[in-house]
Amino acid sequence: MLKKLDELSVSAWALLAAGVVVSLVILAIGENPIAVGRALIDGAFGGPRRVANTLQYAIPLTLSGLAVALAFRGGLFNIGVEGQLYVGAFAAAIVASPVASRTAGEGLATACGPLAILAAILAGVTAGAFWAGIAGALKSLRGVNEVIATIMLNWIALFLVGYLVNLPSFKATGDIPQTAEIAAGGRLPGLFPLSGDGAVMAGSGLLLALTTLLAVVWLFGRSVLGYEIRAVGHNPSAAEAAGIPVRGRLLQTMLLSGAIAGLVGADQVLGVHHRFIANFSPGFGYLGIAIALLGRNHPVGIVIAAFLFAALKGGALQMDALTNVPREMITVLQAVLLLFVAAAAGVRARMGARET
Amino acid sequence: MLMKRLLVATAAAIALWSWWDYRAGAADSSGLTGPRRRIAVVLSVGGLGDKSFNDSAYEGLLRAVRELGIEEAHGEPADIAEPAEFLDVYAEEGYDLIIGVGFLMKDAVEKAARSHPDRKFALIDAPIDPREYPNCASLLFSEHEGSFLVGALAAMASKSGRVGFVGGMDIPLIHKFKVGYAEGARHVNPECEVLVRYAGAGPDAFHDPVKGKAMAETLFSQGVDVIYHASGSTGNGVIQAAAEHGKLAIGVDANQNYMKPGHVLTSMLKRVDVAVCETIRAVCEERFQGRVCVFGLKEGGIGYAMDEHNRALVTSPMQERVEALKAKILAGEIRVTDYLEVQRGK
Numbered sequence: 001m002l003k004k005l006d007e008l009s010v011s012a013w014a015l016l017a018a019g020v021v022v023s024l025v026i027l028a029i030g031e032n033p034i035a036v037g038r039a040l041i042d043g044a045f046g047g048p049r050r051v052a053n054t055l056q057y058a059i060p061l062t063l064s065g066l067a068v069a070l071a072f073r074g075g076l077f078n079i080g081v082e083g084q085l086y087v088g089a090f091a092a093a094i095v096a097s098p099v100a101s102r103t104a105g106e107g108l109a110t111a112c113g114p115l116a117i118l119a120a121i122l123a124g125v126t127a128g129a130f131w132a133g134i135a136g137a138l139k140s141l142r143g144v145n146e147v148i149a150t151i152m153l154n155w156i157a158l159f160l161v162g163y164l165v166n167l168p169s170f171k172a173t174g175d176i177p178q179t180a181e182i183a184a185g186g187r188l189p190g191l192f193p194l195s196g197d198g199a200v201m202a203g204s205g206l207l208l209a210l211t212t213l214l215a216v217v218w219l220f221g222r223s224v225l226g227y228e229i230r231a232v233g234h235n236p237s238a239a240e241a242a243g244i245p246v247r248g249r250l251l252q253t254m255l256l257s258g259a260i261a262g263l264v265g266a267d268q269v270l271g272v273h274h275r276f277i278a279n280f281s282p283g284f285g286y287l288g289i290a291i292a293l294l295g296r297n298h299p300v301g302i303v304i305a306a307f308l309f310a311a312l313k314g315g316a317l318q319m320d321a322l323t324n325v326p327r328e329m330i331t332v333l334q335a336v337l338l339l340f341v342a343a344a345a346g347v348r349a350r351m352g353a354r355e356t
Numbered sequence: 357m358l359m360k361r362l363l364v365a366t367a368a369a370i371a372l373w374s375w376w377d378y379r380a381g382a383a384d385s386s387g388l389t390g391p392r393r394r395i396a397v398v399l400s401v402g403g404l405g406d407k408s409f410n411d412s413a414y415e416g417l418l419r420a421v422r423e424l425g426i427e428e429a430h431g432e433p434a435d436i437a438e439p440a441e442f443l444d445v446y447a448e449e450g451y452d453l454i455i456g457v458g459f460l461m462k463d464a465v466e467k468a469a470r471s472h473p474d475r476k477f478a479l480i481d482a483p484i485d486p487r488e489y490p491n492c493a494s495l496l497f498s499e500h501e502g503s504f505l506v507g508a509l510a511a512m513a514s515k516s517g518r519v520g521f522v523g524g525m526d527i528p529l530i531h532k533f534k535v536g537y538a539e540g541a542r543h544v545n546p547e548c549e550v551l552v553r554y555a556g557a558g559p560d561a562f563h564d565p566v567k568g569k570a571m572a573e574t575l576f577s578q579g580v581d582v583i584y585h586a587s588g589s590t591g592n593g594v595i596q597a598a599a600e601h602g603k604l605a606i607g608v609d610a611n612q613n614y615m616k617p618g619h620v621l622t623s624m625l626k627r628v629d630v631a632v633c634e635t636i637r638a639v640c641e642e643r644f645q646g647r648v649c650v651f652g653l654k655e656g657g658i659g660y661a662m663d664e665h666n667r668a669l670v671t672s673p674m675q676e677r678v679e680a681l682k683a684k685i686l687a688g689e690i691r692v693t694d695y696l697e698v699q700r701g702k
Contacts (some may be wrong), residue, residue, distance in 0.1 A: 049448070176460060177558050273437070279558060280436055281435075282435035282437075317431075327432075
């Protein structure tokens with residue numbers, strides 16, 4: 001654990017270096033990096049609503065980072081988190097929304113809130129796992145490269161839910177392709193108040209993210225399944241020789257990864273938008289890959305990286321709204337950061353090799 | 357170990373410095389409130405550079421800066437959750453008027469108007485009930501009237517008696533353009549056929565030029581020789597196709613005649629810039645009201661574009677005829693169907 005945390009200092013150094021580079025770029029376009037930094041901090045933490053937004057944005061980033069990292073530990077590169085979260089979001093929405101309950105008879109969401117929320121979360125998780133399971137099954141039964149399969153499945157998922165949300169039985173009245181709004185009892189409640197009057201609440205999706213985080217830590221730290229997944233990730237042939245059912249573990253890895261991705265979708269639907277909206281995700285699934293890389297596949301690292309990206313996002317919006325620095329500067333910062341992390345990892349590996 | 361200590365020390369120094377700097381900044385920014393009005397515009401997804409809807413709104417804002425001396429800010433949302441955040445940021449920063457561009461922002465503007473009752477809001481292209489939101493104005497346009505006029509011009513210019521329409525999203529707001537256009541075309545030539553295509557069902561349908569071009573080519577192959585588009589930057593593909601196939605296109609929202617001179621018959625002008633600038637003027641003159649404002653032919657909010665790029669395409673008899681139609685609409689002798697009104701009546 002401590003050794004792993006030491007590895008995180010690589011990311012910290014990379015952040016520092018990226019900050020310096022981007023400050024120079026900002027100076028070069030004739031703006032003041034200090035003013036930009038101030039807008040960033042103010043946008044991310046300046047007031048209860050902004051803190052709430054930052055916390056809320058960190059939830060999907062943490063979860064999708066965990067989804068990518070989990071698969072990565074098992075030797076699989078799940079690029080399909082984006083598609084899996086869409087499928088999960090749609091499943092959660094139709095279970096929770098009054099449209100679905102109308103066809104089912106009694107108003108599910110309004111009648112029994114907590115049960116409806118739980119059912120919707122389970123639906124999202126199951127759907128996400130199923131979608132990832134397609135790529136997992138192709139990999140374990142036929143040896144199809146999961147990178148290709150998950151990328152393809154992303155598009156299929158996006159267009160499939162885009163088609164479904166426009167069907168008369170799911171689409172809400174109005175011009176926007178979205179499902180009907182979920183009744184107040186079917187939404188994720190606020191967790192704790194951030195403003196004095198309690199008007200701004202932190203989303204209880206935080207609890208979902210924390211639970212998932214602990215589950216992943218337990219999986220890899222304490223369970224046999226986690227050990228075997230890691231063994232397969234390190235060396236499939238050795239794992240097979242040791243009697244680990246490699247094919248089964250590959251499928252299970254994808255299922256677990258997809259389940260977390262589905263949870264991202266469920267949280268977005270139940271806690272943020274309160275409905276499914278076509279194209280709602282600003283690329284959470286792809287950001288998850290960056291976050292897993294930045295957090296070096298370590299759960300604590302992923303949380304830190306997710307909060308960093310979430311704060312940058314809130315800050316970028318503020319910067320765009322009130323200064324003349326284009327928000328693309330934040331994209332530049334993130335890209336430089338990732339480049340440094342990747343490069344630093346390479347340098348470290350070489351230095352390590354020389355020492356031994 | 358030394359590296360680690362160095363890292364911690366640097367991080368601590370940066371944290372301390374940025375906190376100090378932040379405090380200093382917070383102190384001096386409080387003295388910035390002057391008599392100048394501060395106005396913010398939140399653009400629709402797609403942002404600046406669409407040569408159409410968003411650019412037109414931004415132009416109105418810039419004109420207000422020149423003519424009224426306001427201080428402006430504008431935000432370009434990158435995803436569907438951001439319009440609401442931009443509205444909140446501007447409201448919290450004390451902007452006097454915050455304008456949301458596009459019907460997709462309706463829920464977000466209503467929510468912001470509710471949580472910031474002391475700020476003024478305006479929304480373009482969708483009605484908000486002023487009884488429920490007294491601090492919110494809706495800026496609507498009589499697109500059906502302008503579409504009628506360009507429809508008449510299309511029928512006059514068409515040799516085949518077949519004209520086309522390319523819409524962005526297949527939704528009532530776009531049907532309003534189509535119905536007015538078809539009425540105008542049939543007013544001039546009762547035999548005129550109007551062939552219709554839509555780019556899709558989601559907001560992406562408004563920025564897909566490749567699809568616009570493909571749809572225009574299909575329409576041309578069906579004998580159409582003039583196409584009117586109401587599809588944001590998807591229409592750039594329609595105009596491109598018209599130029600490549602030697603046919604005619606009709607622009608929308610902003611004056612798009614210049615994009616392919618000789619191939620853009622005219623443009624249906626929807627003066628979002630006028631609506632934005634006039635609403636800001638109302639705020640500056642302390643006469644802003646939460647109400648539904650309609651910008652039509654009469655108010656100069658709607659029209660058709662004539663300039664050096666299409667002078668050769670619209671002959672003077674054509675222009676005289678369309679001017680006569682315009683006068684008849686203004687006099688109430690021709691009543692163009694407003695599809696949205698028909699929908700509401702149902």
